[in-house]
Structures are given as C-alpha cells and as structure tokens.
Amino acid sequence: xxHQATLQFATSGRGTRSITQAVAGVVATSGVRTxxxxxxxxxxxxxxxxxxxxxxxxxxxxETVLARLAPDGDPAYRHxxxxxxxxxxxxxxxxxxxxxxxxxxxxxxxxxxxxxLYLWEHRTQPQQRSVVxxxxxx
Amino acid sequence: xxHQATLQFATSGRGTRSITQAVAGVVATSGVRTxxxxxxxxxxxxxxxxxxxxxxxxxxxxETVLARLAPDGDPAYRHxxxxxxxxxxxxxxxxxxxxxxxxxxxxxxxxxxxxxLYLWEHRTQPQQRSVVxxxxxx
Amino acid sequence: xxHQATLQFATSGRGTRSITQAVAGVVATSGVRTxxxxxxxxxxxxxxxxxxxxxxxxxxxxETVLARLAPDGDPAYRHxxxxxxxxxxxxxxxxxxxxxxxxxxxxxxxxxxxxxLYLWEHRTQPQQRSVVxxxxxx
Numbered sequence: 001x002x003h004q005a006t007l008q009f010a011t012s013g014r015g016t017r018s019i020t021q022a023v024a025g026v027v028a029t030s031g032v033r034t035x036x037x038x039x040x041x042x043x044x045x046x047x048x049x050x051x052x053x054x055x056x057x058x059x060x061x062x063e064t065v066l067a068r069l070a071p072d073g074d075p076a077y078r079h080x081x082x083x084x085x086x087x088x089x090x091x092x093x094x095x096x097x098x099x100x101x102x103x104x105x106x107x108x109x110x111x112x113x114x115x116x117l118y119l120w121e122h123r124t125q126p127q128q129r130s131v132v133x134x135x136x137x138x
Numbered sequence: 139x140x141h142q143a144t145l146q147f148a149t150s151g152r153g154t155r156s157i158t159q160a161v162a163g164v165v166a167t168s169g170v171r172t173x174x175x176x177x178x179x180x181x182x183x184x185x186x187x188x189x190x191x192x193x194x195x196x197x198x199x200x201e202t203v204l205a206r207l208a209p210d211g212d213p214a215y216r217h218x219x220x221x222x223x224x225x226x227x228x229x230x231x232x233x234x235x236x237x238x239x240x241x242x243x244x245x246x247x248x249x250x251x252x253x254x255l256y257l258w259e260h261r262t263q264p265q266q267r268s269v270v271x272x273x274x275x276x
Numbered sequence: 277x278x279h280q281a282t283l284q285f286a287t288s289g290r291g292t293r294s295i296t297q298a299v300a301g302v303v304a305t306s307g308v309r310t311x312x313x314x315x316x317x318x319x320x321x322x323x324x325x326x327x328x329x330x331x332x333x334x335x336x337x338x339e340t341v342l343a344r345l346a347p348d349g350d351p352a353y354r355h356x357x358x359x360x361x362x363x364x365x366x367x368x369x370x371x372x373x374x375x376x377x378x379x380x381x382x383x384x385x386x387x388x389x390x391x392x393l394y395l396w397e398h399r400t401q402p403q404q405r406s407v408v409x410x411x412x413x414x
Contacts, residue, residue: 002414004310004381034142036176036272038312040379042388044328049232052182057217058228064214065229069207069345076340079333090334091341094325098391099377101237103178103272105142110270112180115236132386134312134379136274136412138140172280174314174410187370190320195354196366202352203367207345239375241316241410243280248408250318253374274412276278 003030003135010128011046011121014085016059019048019131020117023102024109026133033107035137039100039117042130045089046121047096053116062120066092072124089122096120104137141168141273148266149184149259152223154197157186157269158255161240162247164271171245173275177238177255180268183227184259185234191254200258204230210262227260234258242275279306279411286404287322287397290361292335295324295407296393299378300385302409309383311413315376315393318406321365322397323372329392338396342368348400365398372396380413 005026011017019039027037039048052058070091073084080086100117103110111117121127143164149155157177165175177186190196208229211222218224238255241248249255259265281302287293295315303313315324328334346367349360356362376393379386387393397403 002310004379034140034272036274038377038379040377040386042386042391044326044334044388044390050182050236051228051232055217055219057215058182058225061215061217061225062229062232065208070341077333077337079331079337081331087334087337090327091338094327094338094372096232097235097373098326101176101178101239101377103142103176103270105270110178110180112182112268114182115180130388132379132381134310136312172278172410174412188320188374189366189370193355193357196320196363199353199355199363200367200370203346234370235373239314239316239377241280241314241408243408248316248318250320250406252320253318 001032001138005133007131007133009119012126014121014124016118016120018116019119023117023133027104027109030135032104032135032137035104035135037102037104038134040132041098042132045093045123046129047093047098048100049096049118049120050100050115052114054114069095085124092122139170139276143271145269145271147257150264152259152262154256154258156254157257161255161271165242165247168273170242170273170275173242173273175240175242176272178270179236180270183231183261184267185231185236186238187234187256187258188238188253190252192252207233223262230260277308277414281409283407283409285395288402290397290400292394292396294392295395299393299409303380303385306411308380308411308413311380311411313378313380314410316408317374318408321369321399322405323369323374324376325372325394325396326376326391327394328390330390345371361400368398
C-alpha cells in the first residue's frame with residue numbers, strides 16, 4: 001500500500017516553519033496504519049529537520065550554529081550567482097538534510113513528545129517550496 | 139510485509155553505544171529477506187549514526203569534532219533551560235541525525251565490513267531513549 | 277514490490293561524482309512506478325549527497341566548507357592509522373551522510389530541476405565504493 005502527495009509551502013525567507021500538521025494530515029488521508037512516511041524537499045537550498053517543538057529559542061539557536069558552520073558571503077566561496085546567501089544555503093542544506101523519514105504506527109506519526117517537523121528555509125528571501133510526501137506500509 | 143518494534147536503551151551520558159546487535163535481532167525476527175530497516179530516535183538530543191566499528195578512537199574523535207561545531211555553554215545560545223549541554227545537544231542532533239535507514243538482503247543487514255550502528259547520546263547525563271524500528275520488504 | 281542491486285564506483289580520490297544516471301537506470305529497470313529508492317554506501321569514509329547539478333563551483337565550495345568542519349591532520353585526532361585524511365574522512369561522512377532516500381513517481385526519480393545525486397569521496401586516494409540500491413513501491 002502506498003500514497004504520494006506534494007505539499008507546497010511559501011516561506012518568508014530564512015528560518016523554520018512547522019510542517020507537522022500538514023504531514024499528519026497526509027498520513028491520516030493515506031489510511032496507512034503501520035509503515036513509513038518520507039518527506040523530500042525538491043530543492044538544494046532548504047532543509048527538512050526534526051527538533052524541539054516547545055521553546056522557539058531552540059530554532060533561533062540552530063540558526064546561530066548553522067550560520068557559523070556556513071557563513072553568508074564567505075570570501076572563499078566561488079559560487080555567488082544569486083548573492084551572499086546562495087552558496088551558504090547550499091552548504092547549510094547538505095549539513096541539515098533535504099529529507100526526513102518518520103515511522104507511522106496506529107495510523108499516526110510516531111514522533112516523540114518534543115519532536116516537531118520543520119521546513120528550514122536557508123535562502124534569505126521568500127521562496128516557493130515543494131515537498132514530496134511518500135507513504136509506504138499497510 | 140512489515141514489522142515494527144520499539145527498542146529501549148539506557149545511556150550513561152554523552153557518548154556512543156553500539157546498537158548493531160539489537161537491530162540485527164529485530165531484522166532476524168521480522169522474517170523480511172529483502173527490504174529496508176528504518177531506525178528512529180524519538181528525541182531531539184540524541185542521534186543515530188553509522189561509523190567505524192573497529193577502533194574506538196574514531197568515536198572519541200567524532201566527539202571532539204562535534205563538540206567544536208556546537209560547543210556546550212556557548213554564550214550565543216538563548217535556550218539553556220536544562221543546563222549548558224541543552225542547546226548543544228539539540229544542535230548536535232540536527233547535525234548528526236535522529237534516524238537511519240539500512241538495506242536488508244538475504245535476511246541480514248547489508249552493512250559494510252567496518253560499519254557499525256550507534257546511538258549517540260548528546261546530553262551529558264544518562265537518559266532513557268526509545269528507538270522505533272520499522273522494517274518494510276518481503 | 278521490491279528491487280535491489282549493488283552499484284560499484286571507482287573514485288579518483290577526494291571529490292564528488294554524479295551518480296544520478298546510474299541510479300535512474302536501476303529505477304527504470306525495477307518497473308516500480310510509485311515508491312522510494314534508497315541508496316546506501318557500505319563505507320565509513322565516503323558520503324551520498326544531493327546538491328546543485330548546474331554550477332560545479334557549488335561542489336568545490338562544499339569541499340571548502342567541509343574541510344573546515346573536519347580538517348585533515350588535526351592534532352586533536354587520535355585515529356590516524358591510514359594517514360592525515362583518515363579521521364577527517366570518518367567525521368566528514370557522519371556530517372554529510374552515507375545514505376539517501378528519493379521518491380519515485382511515474383516511474384522516475386522525483387528530483388527537483390537543480391538536484392543531482394553525488395557520491396562524495398572523502399579519502400584523498402582513489403577507492404572502490406559499493407552502493408546498495410533498494411527500491412520499494414508498486
């Protein structure tokens with residue numbers, strides 16, 4: 001048994017937005033009781049991550065950490081076609097990951113209490129992002 | 139065909155512990171000959187990683203590298219509710235990843251010779267950790 | 277429905293090589309129309325990543341970023357059995373990831389326009405690398 005859908009998100013520039021409810025909706029629609037849901041951002045400059053859903057300072061601090069690992073406008077970058085955040089966004093995406101896989105049990109996402117699913121926009125300007133949701137199971 | 143189980147691990151604080159044998163046991167029980175096993179830590183401050191299973195210095199050095207990328211007690215962090223390792227553990231988890239997917243062939247994990255599966259505790263104190271194991275295949 | 281194959285790649289030392297066409301070929305052979313393809317490098321010193329397929333400077337700059345996060349020959353490393361790139365390669369692999377999962381729809385890889393699949397050799401010398409391709413779906 002399988003189910004596939006594409007979710008569209010309009011981001012407001014760099015930062016995270018919760019996609020937990022949107023994904024839970026696709027899982028409910030699928031009718032799959034036990035299996036896996038895979039999320040795939042069809043882009044090379046935004047990521048999908050799981051982190052704490054309670055204190056928003058966590059996501060703010062993740063921004064701080066990642067901005068150090070791959071700074072905007074680094075003079076060492078050769079690729080800067082679309083501005084100082086261009087290459088940084090590609091590097092941030094490789095570090096943070098463009099896809100997630102989450103177990104489904106009892107027809108629901110088997111997330112821990114404090115886990116939320118987030119789309120992390122790495123470009124500084126707003127973007128349209130497509131996330132392919134694929135569900136396999138029974 | 140699918141199989142799902144939850145493994146419980148008591149960690150002894152920051153560091154890695156092998157979970158290869160525990161996961162291999164679930165794969166053997168499942169009866170799946172060809173497919174995928176997915177491991178998912180239901181937490182935002184520990185990770186699941188694959189690295190060398192021979193020289194334990196590798197895991198020690200990974201600790202050194204990750205401690206630099208997301209240091210404990212960094213003054214730039216806003217989130218420190220549970221101490222100096224709190225935010226560092228969240229950042230380390232995003233960098234190292236809360237989930238793994240490994241192929242199954244011939245009824246066994248298709249790991250390379252030097253690959254081991256590890257639960258990497260990122261908090262400094264001991265924790266109870268739940269790992270959901272989901273197997274899909276035939 | 278499932279399909280499994282192992283692809284062999286000879287790398288020419290540190291750097292990326294495209295594996296998109298090779299993987300697309302396995303997907304076409306499988307006959308799976310909707311599902312997931314999982315790629316798994318059976319090694320602890322090379323990675324599988326998705327990044328921009330247009331300007332090769334992006335992959336060059338990723339090299340620059342990763343070389344900073346886990347430098348060769350760092351005096352803090354204890355593990356250096358196989359030379360100054362040995363431990364760096366293990367750390368780079370944990371940061372960049374040994375596996376990828378990509379959705380399949382309409383019998384094809386559902387990649388975004390600018391996404392390419394790359395094998396990223398993290399050792400400085402040429403290596404033989406095995407990538408297990410597992411396809412689940414219908």
